[in-house]
Amino acid sequence: xxxxxxxxxxxxxxxxxxxxxxxxxxxxxxxxxxxxxxxxxxxxxxxxxxxxxxxxxxxxxxxxxxxxxxxxxxxxxxxxxxxxxxxxxxxxxxxxxxxxxxxxxxxxxxxxxxxxxxxxxxxxxxxxxxxxxxxxxxxxxxxxxxxxxxxxxxxxxxxxxxxxxxxxxxxxxxxxxxxxxxxxxxxxxxxxxxxxxxxxxxxxxxxxxxxxxxxxxxxxxxxxxxxxxxxxxxxxxxxxxxxxxxxxxxxxxxxxxxxxxxxxxxxxxxxxxxxxxxxxxxxxxxxxxxxxxxxxxxxxxxxxxxxxxxxxxxxxxxxxxxxxxxxx
Numbered sequence: 001x002x003x004x005x006x007x008x009x010x011x012x013x014x015x016x017x018x019x020x021x022x023x024x025x026x027x028x029x030x031x032x033x034x035x036x037x038x039x040x041x042x043x044x045x046x047x048x049x050x051x052x053x054x055x056x057x058x059x060x061x062x063x064x065x066x067x068x069x070x071x072x073x074x075x076x077x078x079x080x081x082x083x084x085x086x087x088x089x090x091x092x093x094x095x096x097x098x099x100x101x102x103x104x105x106x107x108x109x110x111x112x113x114x115x116x117x118x119x120x121x122x123x124x125x126x127x128x129x130x131x132x133x134x135x136x137x138x139x140x141x142x143x144x145x146x147x148x149x150x151x152x153x154x155x156x157x158x159x160x161x162x163x164x165x166x167x168x169x170x171x172x173x174x175x176x177x178x179x180x181x182x183x184x185x186x187x188x189x190x191x192x193x194x195x196x197x198x199x200x201x202x203x204x205x206x207x208x209x210x211x212x213x214x215x216x217x218x219x220x221x222x223x224x225x226x227x228x229x230x231x232x233x234x235x236x237x238x239x240x241x242x243x244x245x246x247x248x249x250x251x252x253x254x255x256x257x258x259x260x261x262x263x264x265x266x267x268x269x270x271x272x273x274x275x276x277x278x279x280x281x282x283x284x285x286x287x288x289x290x291x292x293x294x295x296x297x298x299x300x301x302x303x304x305x306x307x308x309x310x311x312x313x314x315x316x317x318x319x320x321x322x323x324x325x326x327x328x
Contacts, residue, residue, distance in 0.1 A: 126146060234272060
């Protein structure tokens, strides 16, 4: 069944964040431009552990710090000063939602209850939490203090709107019905348009936003520009951005129509779109930039899964081998 444009944009924004500006605009180079690096977790050499805070099972891991969270599923939203801010749910991921602040010394504070954690954002400075509640014709966005859950801002926007990135009091929002990408300042309540196209990914610190010029199921393409909206740096009708690197705007991309279990292909591109690497596996899960050049890929092979670290074509395991996810 053909999926709607809105569904594709929403999936892109969930699965899901410059100094260099491309000099040439054009379509994506074919994947054959670089060798295919086939990732098989069991065949890779073991490298250092993941160096950034992350979740292993239901435990927050940050170097030697390990904080177990008594919950069915746990999502790390980020850090806030010395605290780790996590979302917790039941084992199905559909109920008993909580947002907690955890510290290495044993501190544990419930900040929010009942807010779906999969759509919740922590601002880049760790000071605020935000959640977009999409209704039939409007979307309500709430912003809370991440320390005590105090409501700081609430606004309703026409159409379906997703949070693409959040830094301080500024958000980049992407919406459709009507189609647009825009800034919202939660402190002043001011808005400013970026583009009249629906955005699906952004990184404020890298000055990058990705939008669709029309429904990708109807021949639409992905357009990457600066956050001024008019400075296009790359366009592809075959790939969409999954995540931008924090500062320089490198892109990890997947097939534009990837959906369901997970993408089988991932590309890494420079800030201007030049192809740097291509990875393939049975399927990939979460993609995260560990550094400006090192990409972490949750990689699922034929029998085992692992977190894999790649710098262009130099890849190694950054975790122990683990069983494949139970998708039944």
